[in-house]
Amino acid sequence: MNRRVKIVVKGILVCLVFLAVVFVSDREVSANRISELEASIQAKEAEIDAAEKEKKELTAGLTNVEKVKKELEKSKANLTAYVQELDKTVTDIQTKIETLTGQIAEKEAEIERTKLELAEAEQDEADQYAAMQNRMQSLYEQGDTYYLELLSESGSFADFLNKLDYIEQLSQYDNNLLIEYQGVVEYVSLCKAKLEVEQEVLNETKAAAEAEQRAMEELIKEKEAEIFAFENDIAKKEEIIAAYEAEIAEQTSVIEALEAAVAADRADLWGERVYNGGMFCWPAPSYTRISDDYGYRNHPILNVQQFHTGVDMAAPGGTPILAAYDGAVVQAAYNSSMGNYVMIDHGSGLYTIYMHAQKLMVSAGDEVSRGEQIATVGTTGRSTGNHLHFSVRLNGSYVSPWGYISKP
Numbered sequence: 001m002n003r004r005v006k007i008v009v010k011g012i013l014v015c016l017v018f019l020a021v022v023f024v025s026d027r028e029v030s031a032n033r034i035s036e037l038e039a040s041i042q043a044k045e046a047e048i049d050a051a052e053k054e055k056k057e058l059t060a061g062l063t064n065v066e067k068v069k070k071e072l073e074k075s076k077a078n079l080t081a082y083v084q085e086l087d088k089t090v091t092d093i094q095t096k097i098e099t100l101t102g103q104i105a106e107k108e109a110e111i112e113r114t115k116l117e118l119a120e121a122e123q124d125e126a127d128q129y130a131a132m133q134n135r136m137q138s139l140y141e142q143g144d145t146y147y148l149e150l151l152s153e154s155g156s157f158a159d160f161l162n163k164l165d166y167i168e169q170l171s172q173y174d175n176n177l178l179i180e181y182q183g184v185v186e187y188v189s190l191c192k193a194k195l196e197v198e199q200e201v202l203n204e205t206k207a208a209a210e211a212e213q214r215a216m217e218e219l220i221k222e223k224e225a226e227i228f229a230f231e232n233d234i235a236k237k238e239e240i241i242a243a244y245e246a247e248i249a250e251q252t253s254v255i256e257a258l259e260a261a262v263a264a265d266r267a268d269l270w271g272e273r274v275y276n277g278g279m280f281c282w283p284a285p286s287y288t289r290i291s292d293d294y295g296y297r298n299h300p301i302l303n304v305q306q307f308h309t310g311v312d313m314a315a316p317g318g319t320p321i322l323a324a325y326d327g328a329v330v331q332a333a334y335n336s337s338m339g340n341y342v343m344i345d346h347g348s349g350l351y352t353i354y355m356h357a358q359k360l361m362v363s364a365g366d367e368v369s370r371g372e373q374i375a376t377v378g379t380t381g382r383s384t385g386n387h388l389h390f391s392v393r394l395n396g397s398y399v400s401p402w403g404y405i406s407k408p
């Protein structure tokens with residue numbers, strides 16, 4: 001070999017060695033980076049599991065407190081109904097007392113009238129008695145001269161006897177009148193006594209009703225104190241519920257942050273993906289009935305406003321679930337609330353999630369295309385029947401799927 005050839009060969013060798021070194025070290029860096037990312041993903045997934053476990057425990061605690069609160073509310077409602085009944089009884093008693101008061105007043109007026117009648121009757125009796133006394137007195141005082149005068153004034157003895165008879169009749173009449181007046185006095189006194197007895201009975205009845213009213217009012221007071229105690233207890237339970245909910249929300253955000261970090265690690269692993277803005281396909285083909293839409297709804301059991309993070313599509317178990325768009329599966333796993341679920345990264349921070357599946361047909365790392373089957377419809381996790389819960393996440397938050405899908 002000549003010198004020039006030697007130099008060229010030497011140069012080529014140096015280059016090859018250099019390239020080999022660069023290539024090998026680059027491969028080593030890459031391999032290190034991959035195992036680093038994989039370890040990071042594994043660690044985060046363990047953290048997610050722990051956070052999910054804690055969240056589950058918190059949710060169980062919350063459910064217990066909600067149950068206790070519900071029971072307290074039921075007891076309070078029962079007591080309130082009882083107090084309402086008592087109030088009604090008191091109202092009835094008050095009406096009765098008013099009626100009795102009226103009747104007593106009437107009786108009093110009647111007694112007053114009877115008293116006047118009695119006074120009049122007594123006066124009549126006294127007057128009659130006095131008049132009789134007067135007549136007797138004058139007859140007595142006039143003595144025999146009266147009879148002599150009567151005899152001399154009479155035309156005949158028969159006439160005199162008639163006059164004597166007349167005097168006799170007159171005194172009999174007086175006497176009858178007195179007896180009659182005495183009878184009236186006796187009758188009116190009896191009436192008055194009877195009225196007084198009736199008034200006494202009314203007074204006693206009224207006093208009993210008033211005692212009953214006082215007892216009822218005492219009972220109502222007691223029950224109202226019990227209701228107040230229940231209200232306090234319920235308020236305390238509400239505080240505990242709020243604390244649980246805050247803890248659960250915190251756990252949820254921890255989980256979401258970790259999931260986002262895992263997704264970012266995966267994106268690093270598989271390279272940056274870009275979503276090109278195309279429309280998604282319907283993920284549960286030929287089943288278009290929406291059993292629960294995205295957005296706020298009233299929880300059917302807890303009766304609180306809750307945010308529904310996706311669209312529930314009712315479909316029979318085993319129905320194919322399709323990937324809504326091209327992407328990479330970042331998660332295909334089980335979770336106590338989502339059940340068997342798949343999360344697909346479509347790039348540019350856009351993800352789709354498919355929950356409650358019966359069977360998963362992909363695993364993390366798989367590339368999927370729009371319309372490819374990834375799972376089957378089921379009712380795993382927190383679900384009350386076969387359906388697909390379809391969620392869309394953009395930059396770490398749930399967004400309405402209706403911006404990406406439309407009913408076929």
Ligand SMILES: [Zn+2]
Pocket residue numbers: 292308310311312389390
């Ligand atoms: Zn749902």
